Amino acid sequence: MASTAGYLARRAAQKERVRLLYRRALKDTLNWAVHRHLFYQDASDLRDKFEANRHVDNLDVIDRLIDDAEAQYRNFQHPDPYIVPWAPGGSKFTRNPPPPQGVRS
Secondary structure: OHHHHHHHHHHHHHHHHHHHHHHHHHHHHHHHOOOHHHHHHHHHHHHHHHHOOOOOOOHHHHHHHHHHHHHHHHHOOOOOOOOOOOOOOOOOOOOOOOOOOOOOO
């Protein structure tokens, strides 16, 4: 019973890592694509890479594939990602903050 629970816990952790890696890579693809039609092709290629290893069952092989994919993602991350202007780190974030309490105009 303990080995089954351990297997399921490890498998769930792997699924979560893959899901997060795919989301990060897909969002980073938007930084590289200038036009939407380029993004759609890049997103399709990324999905094909993930789908190619969908039916691997060996947990150690899955861990190695995830580690390799995360390393590849770090190497190909965009050096200057797009940040929404009003989000933290954006050009308009806290540009015009409200005046402090007690200050009258």
